[in-house]
Amino acid sequence: MINDLILRVVTKWLSPIIILFALYVQFHGDYSPGGGFQAGVIFSTAILLYALTYGLDAALKVIPETALRVAASFGVLLYGGVGVVSMLLGGNFLNYSVLADTPLAGQHIGIIVIELGVGITVAAVMILLFFTFSRRVDPE
Amino acid sequence: MNEQLTILLVVVPLMIAPITALFKSHTISWILTAIVSLTSLILSFIILFDVIDGSHVIYELGGWRPPWGIEYKIDSLNAFIALIVSAIACLSTIFAWQSVPKEINENNYGLFYAALQLCLLGLLGIALTGDIFNLFVFLEISSLSSYALISMGRSRKALTAAFSYLILGTIGATFFLIGVGFLYAASGSLNIADIATRFSTFADMQLVMTGFIFILLGLGLKAAIFPMHSWLPNAYGHAPSVVSIFLSATATKVSIYVLIRVLFDLYPVAYWQALLLPQILLVLGCVGVIYGSFRAWQQVELKRLLAFSSVAQIGYIIIGISLLNNDGITASVMHLFNHALIKATLFMGAGIILYRTNTTKLSELRGFGGSMPWTFAAIVLAGLSLIGVPGTVGFVTKWYLLSGAIAQGKWIVVVAILAGSVLAIAYVWKIVEAMYFNSKRKMVIQNVKIGDINLAKAPFSLSLALWIGAAGCLYFGLYTELPYQSAQSIATALLSSEVAP
Amino acid sequence: MIEYILGHINYWFIIAVMMVGLYTLISRTNLIKKLAGLAIFQTAVILFYVSLGKVTGGTVPIVDEAYTLYSNPLPQVLMLTAIVVGVATTALGFALVIRIKEAYNTIEEDAIFTLDQKDHE
Numbered sequence: 001m002i003n004d005l006i007l008r009v010v011t012k013w014l015s016p017i018i019i020l021f022a023l024y025v026q027f028h029g030d031y032s033p034g035g036g037f038q039a040g041v042i043f044s045t046a047i048l049l050y051a052l053t054y055g056l057d058a059a060l061k062v063i064p065e066t067a068l069r070v071a072a073s074f075g076v077l078l079y080g081g082v083g084v085v086s087m088l089l090g091g092n093f094l095n096y097s098v099l100a101d102t103p104l105a106g107q108h109i110g111i112i113v114i115e116l117g118v119g120i121t122v123a124a125v126m127i128l129l130f131f132t133f134s135r136r137v138d139p140e
Numbered sequence: 141m142n143e144q145l146t147i148l149l150v151v152v153p154l155m156i157a158p159i160t161a162l163f164k165s166h167t168i169s170w171i172l173t174a175i176v177s178l179t180s181l182i183l184s185f186i187i188l189f190d191v192i193d194g195s196h197v198i199y200e201l202g203g204w205r206p207p208w209g210i211e212y213k214i215d216s217l218n219a220f221i222a223l224i225v226s227a228i229a230c231l232s233t234i235f236a237w238q239s240v241p242k243e244i245n246e247n248n249y250g251l252f253y254a255a256l257q258l259c260l261l262g263l264l265g266i267a268l269t270g271d272i273f274n275l276f277v278f279l280e281i282s283s284l285s286s287y288a289l290i291s292m293g294r295s296r297k298a299l300t301a302a303f304s305y306l307i308l309g310t311i312g313a314t315f316f317l318i319g320v321g322f323l324y325a326a327s328g329s330l331n332i333a334d335i336a337t338r339f340s341t342f343a344d345m346q347l348v349m350t351g352f353i354f355i356l357l358g359l360g361l362k363a364a365i366f367p368m369h370s371w372l373p374n375a376y377g378h379a380p381s382v383v384s385i386f387l388s389a390t391a392t393k394v395s396i397y398v399l400i401r402v403l404f405d406l407y408p409v410a411y412w413q414a415l416l417l418p419q420i421l422l423v424l425g426c427v428g429v430i431y432g433s434f435r436a437w438q439q440v441e442l443k444r445l446l447a448f449s450s451v452a453q454i455g456y457i458i459i460g461i462s463l464l465n466n467d468g469i470t471a472s473v474m475h476l477f478n479h480a481l482i483k484a485t486l487f488m489g490a491g492i493i494l495y496r497t498n499t500t501k502l503s504e505l506r507g508f509g510g511s512m513p514w515t516f517a518a519i520v521l522a523g524l525s526l527i528g529v530p531g532t533v534g535f536v537t538k539w540y541l542l543s544g545a546i547a548q549g550k551w552i553v554v555v556a557i558l559a560g561s562v563l564a565i566a567y568v569w570k571i572v573e574a575m576y577f578n579s580k581r582k583m584v585i586q587n588v589k590i591g592d593i594n595l596a597k598a599p600f601s602l603s604l605a606l607w608i609g610a611a612g613c614l615y616f617g618l619y620t621e622l623p624y625q626s627a628q629s630i631a632t633a634l635l636s637s638e639v640a641p
Numbered sequence: 642m643i644e645y646i647l648g649h650i651n652y653w654f655i656i657a658v659m660m661v662g663l664y665t666l667i668s669r670t671n672l673i674k675k676l677a678g679l680a681i682f683q684t685a686v687i688l689f690y691v692s693l694g695k696v697t698g699g700t701v702p703i704v705d706e707a708y709t710l711y712s713n714p715l716p717q718v719l720m721l722t723a724i725v726v727g728v729a730t731t732a733l734g735f736a737l738v739i740r741i742k743e744a745y746n747t748i749e750e751d752a753i754f755t756l757d758q759k760d761h762e
Contacts, residue, residue, distance in 0.1 A: 095203030
């Protein structure tokens with residue numbers, strides 16, 4: 001598959017568009033359907049597509065595994081961190097209203113950061129799953 | 141009191157587990173786990189003393205009002221379960237210090253401890269939440285991490301055990317989810333307290349009963365109630381020692397806690413009395429006691445023997461619930477605590493034997509009791525508690541269970557408990573016989589070099605954890621105040637919410 | 642009778658999907674096929690929840706002045722979580738199957754059982 005010209009070219013053009021769409025789903029998620037889960041999965045498909053056409057080693061050069069592990073943990077920490085910050089500011093855990101001057105602005109900030117955490121973790125975990133599985137099987 | 145403490149019980153493991161997963165060093169991961177379990181223990185103690193008088197702590201997650209938002213409603217039962225879980229987590233963490241480096245692949249230390257913390261997080265979450273879908277999510281968090289933990293056992297059988305647990309556990313959780321769906325379709329709410337208060341308005345709907353049966357089946361699978369226990373012996377028998385200790389003492393207990401919540405708080409007692417459920421549970425409990433004890437007696441391997449004895453002990457708890465009177469419920473709730481303590485101690489004993497001799501086959505342990513007298517003394521002490529000898533924790537529960545059964549004139553229960561106790565004597569005797577009375581055969585212990593330090597010296601942290609457990613068995617058998625007071629207040633609260641039968 | 646069947650058409654489909662999943666789960670000895678059955682079974686529950694939230698004539702639950710009747714978004718949100726749980730379960734199951742394959746060199750349940758019996762002796 002690595003030598004298939006059409007696939008290589010299409011992948012090269014398609015990957016950035018997929019990533020762009022993932023970012024749109026991520027950051028427009030508080031106004032329209034979307035959010036961290038969906039964006040994370042869409043983002044990971046771009047990397048998966050790249051890995052399928054160019055091989056696992058090439059994909060690992062784009063995103064090393066250590067970075068993925070750190071990202072997966074960081075997403076959860078970001079999520080929990082928002083909760084803890086809102087607790088420190090005097091609200092309940094995950095009460096975004098206290099994050100800014102007005103509750104409405106607070107809710108906006110809260111949900112965007114939360115969904116960012118979810119998106120990072122989901123993307124990292126999906127890519128990690130693919131990498132770990134594909135490395136276990138002999139590439140015949 | 142500051143109710144923010146309740147959520148910290150869930151937040152602390154949530155924040156520390158992902159950090160732990162990044163480390164490869166055993167020391168750092170262990171210290172982080174120790175911090176998590178110790179904080180949980182302290183927090184559960186504070187919360188329990190806060191609510192033991194029958195009051196509630198209510199925590200609205202994210203500041204959303206229930207029934208729309210997720211609400212954590214802590215009464216004495218929640219706090220009691222959280223205390224059991226975090227106390228056992230502390231014991232397992234002490235035990236882990238020297239047992240994990242021996243049993244787990246060194247590349248996986250961080251991931252192992254992270255999974256352990258996530259399992260703790262899931263179990264604590266189940267114990268605290270008042271939202272039934274949130275409960276499902278926590279149930280899956282704890283189950284998924286426990287599948288992973290079990291699969292890290294040393295023999296390849298651990299893999300198949302984890303796989304069949306994964307299949308059955310997921311079926312159980314999915315059944316629970318279907319049940320919750322039916323209940324949601326009928327009530328339009330996921331908040332346990334909200335559903336309970338409005339129950340009479342939709343009690344006649346077919347959906348409610350279908351949902352009830354699905355929820356019961358799902359929880360029965362998760363709690364390993366006879367005859368849905370088939371995953372338990374393999375899973376606990378082949379898991380790494382620390383995981384056996386932690387899960388055998390907490391995972392099924394927490395599922396039984398959910399069962400108690402569903403039976404007493406979510407659905408009115410009269411509703412399932414009309415379905416003859418107390419009678420069904422009573423029979424299942426009695427058969428479970430005798431079957432579990434009998435199968436335990438048949439086993440030739442220590443950890444599997446203990447796992448089957450768990451099936452029997454779950455039977456006792458189910459009997460207590462089905463009696464529907466104060467003594468019965470008190471006995472059940474106390475047995476949640478007592479059995480957690482006993483089983484943790486026994487599995488710690490088995491873990492030490494495994495650590496030092498590389499085997500838990502009873503036939504290969506012949507006459508080994510003389511070489512490690514203190515370990516075996518603790519095992520015998522916990523074994524006596526399992527039988528229910530006066531002065532140990534096991535006696536206290538059986539006493540209340542018997543008095544509850546006699547008060548209701550359920551003589552079949554008395555027979556089952558006595559038969560179960562006789563069989564318990566038989567299988568505990570089997571351990572004692574193997575350890576003390578068989579001729580010592582020097583070279584049977586495999587994989588251990590002669591003069592190996594492992595044989596000569598009991599590792600300190602392992603013995604410490606074991607003896608804390610054994611001392612607990614004795615202490616709470618003599619001074620029953622803390623568990624009894626909590627159990628009494630829980631039983632009164634559970635029964636008072638309904639018209640007594 | 643016909644009306645009853647047609648009126649609950651979504652439930653009949655869901656029950657069918659669920660039974661296909663459970664049957665695959667129970668009848669197959671191949672561990673991968675078992676996991677596939679499990680995934681189908683979980684999918685049926687997801688369909689069940691989503692069909693619970695559908696309000697006849699209701700639109701997508703996004704606030705807009707032109708519409709007043711919306712479908713219930715809560716079951717869909719719940720199922721988002723259940724999907725994630727399902728993905729995690731399946732991934733964990735596959736990971737276990739790969740390790741079982743490495744340890745036993747087979748993924749047929751009865752072959753594994755025979756190997757375990759041999760170990761026991």
